[in-house]
Amino acid sequence: MASVSGSDDLFDTILLADNRFRGEGYQEGYEEGSRVGIIEGRSHGSLHGAKIAGEEPRRVTKPKVAFYYGFAFTWKCLLQNSTDAKASKRLKTLESLISIIQSFPHEDPTYEKLQEDVERVRAKFRQTCSLLNVPADFKDCVNQSGMSF
Known part of the structure; x- marks a missing residue:
């Protein structure tokens, strides 16, 4: 009888090896996928965060959030003492643009409405x-060769 139970244990070991190896393979794959996912996620986040925060050299025609803020702030300074009838409406629009940009969550990489807010800023711009x-x-303006005074 001892030989029968010994062969049963050997048989169980062979049958259960598939489950054990599948479990080990899953765990190794999960760990490797998590590691690679973090690396790729950081790379993707850095790339797209930089696109949103500043200007891309090849896409100067599509200025980004930092440019919009500088643009609005400069025009606000230029128009704040204007007596033009349209200046009031222009200033309100500039202040609205500045307000949207200032409420923009610059430091929250997990912000879910990031693309929606970027589009709102672009539309207001x-x-x-x-x-x-x-x-x-x-x-x-950017493609002109040289500057003149």
Whole structure:
């Protein structure tokens, strides 16, 4: 009888090896996937965070959040003492753009509505440019060769 139970244990070991190896393989794959996922996630986040926060050299025609803020702040300074009838409406639009940008969660990489808010900023920027009679696309200004005074 001892030989029968010994062969049963050997048989059980062989049958259960598939489950054991599947479990070990799953665990190894999960750990490797998690490690690679973190590396790829950081790389992806850095790339897209940089696109949102600043200007990409190849895509100067699509300025980003930092540019919008500087643009709005500069125009606000230029128009704040204006007596023009349209200046009040322009200033309100500029202040709205500045407010949206200042409430933007710059330091929260997990912010779920990031793309929606970027689109809101872009739309407000285009509206502001329209009110100021300024082209929203600056590629003509950037592509000029040299500067003149």
